[in-house]
Amino acid sequence: MDEQVGETLRPDELGAELGAKATLVQFSSAFCAPCRTTRRVLGEVAGMVDGVAHVELDAEAHLELVRRLNVVRTPTVLVLDGAGRVVRRAAGAPRKADVIAALGVAIP
Structure with a gap:
């Protein structure tokens, strides 16, 4: 996780509320095996850190x-x-x- 972007996303674009401190947004596709691993990892991290949400988006549905x-x-x-x-x-x-580590950048 190293590339900074600067774009801002709103809850209505994500179809979910932002986390109070940070949000982990995952773009997935139906037949993507690494997406399942990513879902598990991000879900675990969001569960460990208060105020962090995990939002998974189907790439095809959000073109x-x-x-x-x-x-x-x-x-x-x-x-x-x-x-x-x-x-x-x-x-x-x-x-x-x-x-x-990336959350350390997102959460002051």
């Missing part, structure tokens, strides 16, 4: 957002701060330690 954010593979994970700004981005299944 406008996928195009706007230049999501080219699944899983792609965005880490949003409490205001919905993208502070980190990664493609592929992340390691739990990397997700926790």
Whole structure:
């Protein structure tokens, strides 16, 4: 997780409320095996850290957002701060330690 983006996402775009401190947004697709691993890792981290939400989006059902954010593979994970700004981005299944480190950037 190393690329900073700066784009801001709203709850109505995600179809879910933002976490009070941070939000982990996962773009997935139906037949993506690494997406299942990513879902588990992000869910575990969100469960460990108060104020962090995990939102999983089907890339095919959110094509406008996928195009706007230049999501080219699944899983792609965005880490949003409490205001919905993208502070980190990664493609592929992340390691739990990397997700926790990225949250350190999102949560002051």
